[in-house]
Amino acid sequence: MRMSDVAKVVGVSAMTVSRALKADASVAPATRTAVLEAIAKLGYVPDQVAGALSSRRSGFVAALIPSLNNPHFSLTAQSLSDRLQDAGLQLLLGYTNYEREREAELVRTMLRRKPEGMILTHDGHAPETRALLTKARIPVVQIWDLPPAPFGHVVGFSNSNAMRDLVLELAAKGYRKIGYLGETDDEGTRGAARRAGYRSAVAELGMPERITAIGALPATMSDGEKGFAQLMAVWPEVDCIVCVSDPLAFGVIGACRRRGLSVPGDVAVAGFGDFEIGRVSQPAITTVAVDAAEIGRASGEIVVRALESSSLIDNSHVDIGTRVTMRESA
């Protein structure tokens, strides 16, 4: 069933039906009701594929996150989806699995759908990605970090500074032998930025670096056991373990408990991200709070605004900030 079929039933032209479905179009109130009634009665569903081709507006905004299965990114995606929906846009979501090549491939796939905007989680990008997006001439937002050489808009925070702040505060609390537990193969990623923050903090404090990496991206709760063992094998003296994320910290705390070590009595543990797990953990996990939902909302906002004003000129640069949150574990 097409618009013209509905039009025939009502006794108007297809164009009038199209107008009746657009909120701002000028249609006589009586006509609009008649059309809408007919649509409801017939169960007509407009074909947005055709509409998109004709109007050159797909109504899509594409977003790529590293993983659907990570509360941080899914929160961001959820609030992004909400914000877009308010503006009548639909989210086209993909996940890169933390792989740059997959990201490039996905960008290609997504661009075929003619999205009106694109949102990327910054973890470094393949050179091709950048070229493709520049050519697409749509607003691009990089999220979840402040990239050194951003293209397009940015909504994030400095993973490096945030981690640095955390380590400095831990040192101020009296910890002297602070170790770091991160992920392997993390060049260019947010995890690497956090590690860099740790390094800059210990350098500033005149402390030696004590860095260990476990497992592939992303570190999970289950990695805590091995990570702890590995770290302790090399630096048994550490009095505080800073982890690249809360789930990993939770896993480390479990490993401590299993060894009869008290946290933070024998060894302190800190995480990053303020995941729910850190709040309900016992002890509750000292961490850096990040407003994942706000990243989604704000990046959606930027895309919507950019589309309204169609000014691709000025790129916003939003630092949503972070907050070191001391809890029981350190």
Next chain:
Amino acid sequence: MRMSDVAKVVGVSAMTVSRALKADASVAPATRTAVLEAIAKLGYVPDQVAGALSSRRSGFVAALIPSLNNPHFSLTAQSLSDRLQDAGLQLLLGYTNYEREREAELVRTMLRRKPEGMILTHDGHAPETRALLTKARIPVVQIWDLPPAPFGHVVGFSNSNAMRDLVLELAAKGYRKIGYLGETDDEGTRGAARRAGYRSAVAELGMPERITAIGALPATMSDGEKGFAQLMAVWPEVDCIVCVSDPLAFGVIGACRRRGLSVPGDVAVAGFGDFEIGRVSQPAITTVAVDAAEIGRASGEIVVRALESSSLIDNSHVDIGTRVTMRESA
């Protein structure tokens, strides 16, 4: 840039370019290389919006899950996405926020995109939803439960039977006063099915029902504290608390610990779903294991198969089963 532009450069017709991009089309090898080279050089990106209109194949499969922010559903979504990608299909994901009205609205929105298949997480559906989908004449898969009156295909398991099995096994282990902690306002949902399973088990065992509900869907780790208090206020005698999900069980264990109660010494706790949290929790949580990823894979498989054979006649009915998994907490 359009196909005809590429065609002009290569010196062929647009149709030949189109064919060169289709794996199975008959094009001379030399022509194909020439076309692909030109496409790479020009950075041409095919317009799938136009392609979809013309070929009447959108390349989309829509899926609705209750929440992106739930490891179960995001796992399902991830493996579904993978399976679809293998078949050259793209996942169009939406989340209902556990609201039937929102689901109906989303189904309407999604259908405008002419998806080739639709996957719904069963939590009961608005009557409209069913009507819309029947009219759409596309394969539909209901997942995550075995609905009493399914339409379309089904990939799931009996939430009710699974919970019944768990309670019976707990009784066999010697627990005599088994309570249940679920969600409020859960009519028609998977949670309600689990509660029904509990009721049928205790009825069978000749035990009284001890049911409490906390918070809105879905129950979270943070609900554990209040849930435990509420249950204990009414049935202080319980020796085992069965929860609608692992995260809630984890929260309950935390509440016990805070009160100095040992689990399972003073009170046993069981969950449902086999989330990662249950595995790393101390004590590890007794639960019902569900293969969330397999639900995604299998439902994607069904859609892909249905599209290949274009036989909408026979509806598959896949019970992926569950496994009671006894661990330390009960």
Next chain:
DNA sequence: CGTTGTTATGTTATCGATAACATATTCACG
């Protein structure tokens, strides 16, 4: 060497909506 079949390519029409333009109708105001 002519007929038939296969492979490679071109041409035309079409998918279903909407932008852009054209026209009819109504209304306000001097």
Next chain:
DNA sequence: CGTGAATATGTTATCGATAACATAACAACG
């Protein structure tokens, strides 16, 4: 009451690809 503005609706062309059909080139075979 006539002119111009505002409102309501219709008509035509178009978005960019691909299906369907048409045709050209060439190979195989008796």
